[in-house]
Amino acid sequence: MLAGERMIAPGYVGQVLGTADVTELDRIIQDAIERAYRRAMVNGEMKADAREKYGALGAALADTHLHPIPALEDTVGAVYRVDPRTVDLGEMVRYATDVSRQVAAIDPRVKYNYVGALTELSRELFVSTEGARIDQSFALTQGTCSVVTVHGEVSQDLYDAVGHQRGWEILLDGATELPLVFPAFRDFALALAREAFGLAPERIAVSSRLAELQIKTGDGRRAMRTLERGWALAPHPDLAALYLKASGENDALKRVGIVRKLAAQKPDDLESNLALAHAALEAGLWGEARRYLDAAGGTHPPVRVCRLMAEVEERAQSDQAKVHEWLARAATAPADKAWRCAACGAQHEGWHSVCESCGAFGTLHWRAPGTYGHVLPPELEPRPALTMNSGG
Numbered sequence: 001m002l003a004g005e006r007m008i009a010p011g012y013v014g015q016v017l018g019t020a021d022v023t024e025l026d027r028i029i030q031d032a033i034e035r036a037y038r039r040a041m042v043n044g045e046m047k048a049d050a051r052e053k054y055g056a057l058g059a060a061l062a063d064t065h066l067h068p069i070p071a072l073e074d075t076v077g078a079v080y081r082v083d084p085r086t087v088d089l090g091e092m093v094r095y096a097t098d099v100s101r102q103v104a105a106i107d108p109r110v111k112y113n114y115v116g117a118l119t120e121l122s123r124e125l126f127v128s129t130e131g132a133r134i135d136q137s138f139a140l141t142q143g144t145c146s147v148v149t150v151h152g153e154v155s156q157d158l159y160d161a162v163g164h165q166r167g168w169e170i171l172l173d174g175a176t177e178l179p180l181v182f183p184a185f186r187d188f189a190l191a192l193a194r195e196a197f198g199l200a201p202e203r204i205a206v207s208s209r210l211a212e213l214q215i216k217t218g219d220g221r222r223a224m225r226t227l228e229r230g231w232a233l234a235p236h237p238d239l240a241a242l243y244l245k246a247s248g249e250n251d252a253l254k255r256v257g258i259v260r261k262l263a264a265q266k267p268d269d270l271e272s273n274l275a276l277a278h279a280a281l282e283a284g285l286w287g288e289a290r291r292y293l294d295a296a297g298g299t300h301p302p303v304r305v306c307r308l309m310a311e312v313e314e315r316a317q318s319d320q321a322k323v324h325e326w327l328a329r330a331a332t333a334p335a336d337k338a339w340r341c342a343a344c345g346a347q348h349e350g351w352h353s354v355c356e357s358c359g360a361f362g363t364l365h366w367r368a369p370g371t372y373g374h375v376l377p378p379e380l381e382p383r384p385a386l387t388m389n390s391g392g
């Protein structure tokens, strides 16, 4: 609702309805409109007061007007192959239990896991005084997995969710149509559990600090062994840079051979291929650099791969169109891994035990953001079957 005397402001009312409210719907909507109106009027008065009180800053406050858009009438149907209303609760329990058992079976160090599955159908009606009348339904199906692994003194908690506005089929088969692509939920949950082992964030920091110390004391060989062990568990670009430093090698071609030895600790890994591509690029081996980047990128190369491809084409003096094509791809490519806080999502330059943005302890992980949809807390409740939005 938009209303006001001295200034126009919005007033909102939200209420969850169930089937028991259907017979009272007219009265409920009438009450909601009156409450929204009173709120808009008070809001408008407060806005006018603020405008008078805060001088130049207050002048930034303006009446709330709707942007003129065509008022549409439409019925939008839900998209699903398996109707959420037909999925048997017993089958859902069996499925979630089975995924949870498989996650636990990956390794005895998986000490706890939580698997949740939900599938639902929502219907929303949107009407406005300008004539909009949209009756929209959608399915929502989601799988959540949370894993706690314990390595010695360190425990690691990792959780993520996959979901889509589709039916139960997306958990069984995954989503295959762009822009939302993710694997079957079982594979997603198993990959998450495996990732939890490589993650132990302090591992990268420990490897690099120990290696730095060993380089400082002149023991380059030991530093290289430290970094090889670190790379096998959790590869990271900082480790590759230190490895080259520890080797003391300055010849660009020989440096490619040295990086090959490091990459062999975890072949086929994105970081291994990227480190090799970097070294090949520095040595002027364009064909080899392209080959490593192709291997690193797969069908959806992330930003770092696209940028490095552009650099290879630039330095190889290829057609400028190729350089531009890779730069354009970088703009829409999946985001790179970075140190991200699992609690607040903030991105950091390096690993710290405490997140500088939200103060959480031990929440920084080296990972890509929202790789498989958004992260939801495990305690998320399914939404009610009927939601009323009174807009305008």
Ligand SMILES: [Zn+2]
Pocket (backbone or CB within 6 Å): 341, 342, 343, 344, 345, 346, 355, 356, 357, 358, 359, 360, 363
């Ligand atoms: Zn944080």
